[in-house]
Amino acid sequence: MKKLIILILSIISFTFAQTGEELLNDVINHMNPQSSKGIMKQTINTTSGDKRVLTYESSSGDKGKNNIMRYLSPARVRGNAMLMKNFSDDIWMYNNRTKRVRKLASHAKKQKFEGSDFTYEDMGSGDAWKEDYKSTNLGVQKFEGLECNILELSSIKKDNSYSKIVSFLRIDDNFPLKMEYYNEKGVLEKILFLRDIEKIQGIPTAMIMEMVNQQDNTSTIMEYESIEYNVTFDKNFFSERSLKK
Amino acid sequence: MKNDNMTIPQILRINKCSFNLLDSLKIFFSILLISSTLFADIVWYGYYEFEGDYGKTPDKGFYFDYNKFRLDFDTNPTENVHIGGNVVYKRYGGKTKMNITDFMDESYYSMIAAPTLDMFSFEFQDTLMIDNLYMDFHHKYFEMVLGRQQIPTGVGYAWNPTDIFNKKDIMDPTYDVTGVDAIQLNIPIASIGTLQAIYQPDETIDRSTQYFQMKTWLPFADVSLVYGKTMVNNFTISKDLYGLNIEGDILGIGVRSEFTANRMNYDSDDLQYEYIVGADYTFENSLYILGEYLHNDFGVEDDETSLLDYLVYFDWQQKSLNQNYLFFMGMFPVTDLLDATVMSIANLDDKSVVINPMLVYRIYENVELTFMGNIFVGDVKDEYGFQDFGARVRLRAYF
Numbered sequence: 304m305k306k307l308i309i310l311i312l313s314i315i316s317f318t319f320a321q322t323g324e325e326l327l328n329d330v331i332n333h334m335n336p337q338s339s340k341g342i343m344k345q346t347i348n349t350t351s352g353d354k355r356v357l358t359y360e361s362s363s364g365d366k367g368k369n370n371i372m373r374y375l376s377p378a379r380v381r382g383n384a385m386l387m388k389n390f391s392d393d394i395w396m397y398n399n400r401t402k403r404v405r406k407l408a409s410h411a412k413k414q415k416f417e418g419s420d421f422t423y424e425d426m427g428s429g430d431a432w433k434e435d436y437k438s439t440n441l442g443v444q445k446f447e448g449l450e451c452n453i454l455e456l457s458s459i460k461k462d463n464s465y466s467k468i469v470s471f472l473r474i475d476d477n478f479p480l481k482m483e484y485y486n487e488k489g490v491l492e493k494i495l496f497l498r499d500i501e502k503i504q505g506i507p508t509a510m511i512m513e514m515v516n517q518q519d520n521t522s523t524i525m526e527y528e529s530i531e532y533n534v535t536f537d538k539n540f541f542s543e544r545s546l547k548k
Numbered sequence: 549m550k551n552d553n554m555t556i557p558q559i560l561r562i563n564k565c566s567f568n569l570l571d572s573l574k575i576f577f578s579i580l581l582i583s584s585t586l587f588a589d590i591v592w593y594g595y596y597e598f599e600g601d602y603g604k605t606p607d608k609g610f611y612f613d614y615n616k617f618r619l620d621f622d623t624n625p626t627e628n629v630h631i632g633g634n635v636v637y638k639r640y641g642g643k644t645k646m647n648i649t650d651f652m653d654e655s656y657y658s659m660i661a662a663p664t665l666d667m668f669s670f671e672f673q674d675t676l677m678i679d680n681l682y683m684d685f686h687h688k689y690f691e692m693v694l695g696r697q698q699i700p701t702g703v704g705y706a707w708n709p710t711d712i713f714n715k716k717d718i719m720d721p722t723y724d725v726t727g728v729d730a731i732q733l734n735i736p737i738a739s740i741g742t743l744q745a746i747y748q749p750d751e752t753i754d755r756s757t758q759y760f761q762m763k764t765w766l767p768f769a770d771v772s773l774v775y776g777k778t779m780v781n782n783f784t785i786s787k788d789l790y791g792l793n794i795e796g797d798i799l800g801i802g803v804r805s806e807f808t809a810n811r812m813n814y815d816s817d818d819l820q821y822e823y824i825v826g827a828d829y830t831f832e833n834s835l836y837i838l839g840e841y842l843h844n845d846f847g848v849e850d851d852e853t854s855l856l857d858y859l860v861y862f863d864w865q866q867k868s869l870n871q872n873y874l875f876f877m878g879m880f881p882v883t884d885l886l887d888a889t890v891m892s893i894a895n896l897d898d899k900s901v902v903i904n905p906m907l908v909y910r911i912y913e914n915v916e917l918t919f920m921g922n923i924f925v926g927d928v929k930d931e932y933g934f935q936d937f938g939a940r941v942r943l944r945a946y947f
Contacts, residue, residue, distance in 0.1 A: 347884070349883075349884040349885070350883065350884060351883065351884065351885065353884070353885070355884070355913055356913070377913045377914050377946070378593050378595075378914050378946035378947050379910075379913065379914050379916070379946040381593055381946075382593075382622075398722075400724060401698060401700055401722065401724065401725070402697075402698035402699075402700055403698075403700035404700075405703075405795075406703075406770055406795045406796070406802075407802070408796075408797045408800065408801060408802030408803075408828060408829070408830070409797050409800050410800040410801070410802070410829060410830050411802075411830050413830075413832070414830055414834060415834070418881070418884050462800070521884075537688075538739075539736055539739060542736070542739075543742070544691060544734065544736060544742070547684075548630070548686065
């Protein structure tokens with residue numbers, strides 16, 4: 304009888320378990336709200352042990368498809384800005400001192416974002432994961448005492464930066480708590496930790512994100528100093544014109 | 549006054565735009581007073597810079613330096629209006645008096661009498677100037693910028709054939725350029741592109757510079773068509789420029805090219821061509837490489853290079869001395885705080901080359917220390933062959 308109950312529960316569990324695609328949709332929805340605007344502080348812990356602190360204003364629209372980031376500090380980069388469109392496929396950089404806008408070629412999106420452990424691609428991949436990776440639900444595991452759904456994304460495109468991304472998703476709403484990025488050789492390269500999750504305007508938000516680079520022994524912490532959702536941007540806000548404002 | 553950046557022999561390309569010191573002081577402090585009174589929310593920033601340069605030619609050695617202070621301000625009196633500007637103070641030291649002929653082989657000027665050669669001497673003078681001062685008005689349907697402003701045109705890194713406003717130093721292509729007194733209008737055309745019109749007024753409309761650009765974003769590249777009309781050769785010759793800029797991506801490789809066809813009023817039938825073809829790529833290990841080829845019909849053919857050609861070039865009347873050049877740059881972040889760069893410019897006509905290794909070290913987040921060397925390879929009569937070597941140290945602190 305006991306075996307029968309376990310069998311029935313297993314069948315029910317299997318039948319109602321979310322597919323990888325469903326988990327990925329939840330992750331994308333959490334990570335890319337319709338629109339947002341906030342100020343972020345980025346602390347880079349370098350290999351030399353020094354800390355570099357940068358702050359920037361971030362605006363995001365169309366569910367993360369388009370982003371503008373404008374540096375507020377330090378003085379060296381103040382006013383410089385970056386426009387990322389189509390989930391970081393198109394990137395334009397603006398130099399405030401020379402007022403010049405320069406388009407980056409697509410290979411540049413794999414580069415470090417202002418020397419941090421985040422790449423340009425990490426900052427705005429969003430929906431592109433659906434096309435670039437195959438998603439699989441690997442079941443349930445515990446992370447820091449919490450039950451988590453495990454989502455594995457396996458690369459299906461040759462030029463993807465990561466061969467595999469494994470996400471630990473809080474079981475009640477599939478909000479990601481940890482994401483492991485594996486390089487082309489299948490070696491764990493970076494781990495993203497999402498912490499201090501608060502509901503802002505009803506939207507769960509990781510107020511602190513820490514990317515730990517396992518290969519370089521560096522890390523970067525991004526903290527929201529302020530965040531506002533459901534911001535209405537002008538129709539042409541995400542354009543070169545806004546970069547210069 | 550000379551141009552902001554001072555690489556030998558580029559220092560010789562004299563920037564003619566200057567302000568009277570006292571007038572500049574009066575204007576700047578008036579702006580300070582008015583700004584402080586009217587707008588509570590002004591952001592001040594800028595940098596202090598020291599630069600020391602040493603150059604060695606076969607029979608002479610030069611050292612000169614400068615201390616530069618740049619103070620910028622930005623304010624938004626209303627949501628749609630932005631006022632910005634900056635003032636620059638430069639104070640020179642070392643050898644401040646030179647002659648253009650110090651930087652070329654004697655065979656170029658041996659037939660010229662000494663009193664005439666004195667006309668080619670110049671002096672670096674301490675400068676206080678308002679480099680930029682502009683109002684930027686944003687409207688739903690257009691953006692207008694009035695005043696002394698930065699007008700960066702073109703997509704090339706080392707050369708910009710479609711640029712008719714700026715004097716860019718090829719030995720230091722990203723250095724600040726002087727502002728341009730102009731009226732700029734940008735009109736977005738739905739989401740397909742932008743129309744840009746720039747008018748740089750002079751004494752008469754005929755002498756004024758006009759520039760129009762229509763830019764659109766195609767899936768593979770940003771493309772713009774350009775028309776410009778300007779006066780060159782000290783306002784004696786009018787020039788019509790028809791240009792095309794392409795900035796895009798082919799198989800992950802960045803492609804940046806500018807093409808221009810120029811019609812001069814002394815030769816209305818024939819077009820003169822000036823163009824660049826360039827590409828860049830970033831490797832997985834963060835090594836960044838960039839190459840650009842320049843062809844310039846305005847440059848002189850190698851075996852015809854004369855003193856006059858040097859004078860025309862040093863006076864910024866053309867973008868290159870000869871006709872064909874290659875620029876290469878490789879940049880690698882050695883550590884989080886140290887970047888190593890090698891730049892090289894090859895004059896393909898006289899077969900001379902200058903190689904500039906450079907190290908940029910961020911001592912602190914806002915303090916950069918740059919070391920640069922210039923290694924010249926070529927015959928003494930060649931553009932990059934006369935000088936033996938050069939060295940530069942630059943310390944810049946942002947605030």
